[in-house]
Amino acid sequence: MGRKYNVQEKAWLESNANGINHIAQCVICQNKGYDEKKLASAKSEIFIGLMKKHFHPIELDQNMYCSECEGMKG
Ligand SMILES: [Zn+2]
Numbered sequence: 001m002g003r004k005y006n007v008q009e010k011a012w013l014e015s016n017a018n019g020i021n022h023i024a025q026c027v028i029c030q031n032k033g034y035d036e037k038k039l040a041s042a043k044s045e046i047f048i049g050l051m052k053k054h055f056h057p058i059e060l061d062q063n064m065y066c067s068e069c070e071g072m073k074g
Pocket of ligand 1: 026027028029030031065066067068069070
């Protein structure tokens, strides 16, 4: 309850995790998530824990569409 650093954590994750490519974003719905395979290779367990706390896993196809948007192409 009443965690203080959620907003800062998320902002930090978005700038840092994005930079090292752990956050993937769908080009259609702008949904953000983490790439499970890439995250599994991350070195810091704290970092992994924060990522899982703030983001859901997301899988993008080669067009950067998430699975929900995949059916909407064409
Ligand atoms: Zn999408």
